[in-house]
Amino acid sequence: MDIRQAEEADSPAILEIILPVIREGATYALDANMSEVDALNYWMADDKETFVAEERGIVLGTYYMRANQAGGGRHVCNCGYMTRASSIGRGVARSMCQHSLAYARERGYRAMQFNFVVSTNERAVRLWQSLGFEIVGRLPAAFRHPTHGYVDALVMYQPL
């Protein structure tokens, strides 16, 4: 698997990955009905660096990195990861997260923070924990899950 900076030409592949996740509305706090343009503008915003994970020319996953806060908080980065539905379970998210941790260190970030991990996304919570993240906060009933109703969201954090 090769992980590299996303280019303009990756937009259709990125959209194929992120749109189903956004439409499902079960793991990201984003408007499930947002337009394709808004979705791409969100994922590839000017304040983000966006990456793709590909294998034999097929994009299997994508992630972004940005400073989580400005000013006195700009040494902490934030990332979001999404995997192509048909590639889940093959270690794509794990590889992207490992890549992002190495890249964040290279860029001089001192910590990585996930602001809003939906607690019912247990697969993700376990994966982030196995990669060194700790749950440093719990937001009670902060996410309205499309099938589970109001569930907690977690703040996860890792010094680098």
Add this chain to the structure above:
Amino acid sequence: MDIRQAEEADSPAILEIILPVIREGATYALDANMSEVDALNYWMADDKETFVAEERGIVLGTYYMRANQAGGGRHVCNCGYMTRASSIGRGVARSMCQHSLAYARERGYRAMQFNFVVSTNERAVRLWQSLGFEIVGRLPAAFRHPTHGYVDALVMYQPL
């Protein structure tokens, strides 16, 4: 003290309040060198409702409210408060926070979250606690304070 929605004409007074706080860089994770226009655009952004607290026509403080997340997280609001330096200690922040809690309930929000309360801002931490907020998360060394160096930031939360 009267608390009301901010109008365009309040911009100079708002700027007089927020600019020193931003320039000091000790309590908000914002670029301390941001321009006056950027500061106003931040505080009065389209996704925010901005209020002013005034007494005898003098603006003593200002706050904003916005949805903290989109989609499944949009039932939780976020606020930021700033008090005119010369009016600190007169209960302006307390009055604004009480106003915001009532307004948030009125608007149908189910909780209020502060994402990044600098732990050395003890006056604020105590005030928010006295108004019903709990510390639900601690971000280790997430803020670089201009004089104290790296200090923790707190996530505070209150169901409404």
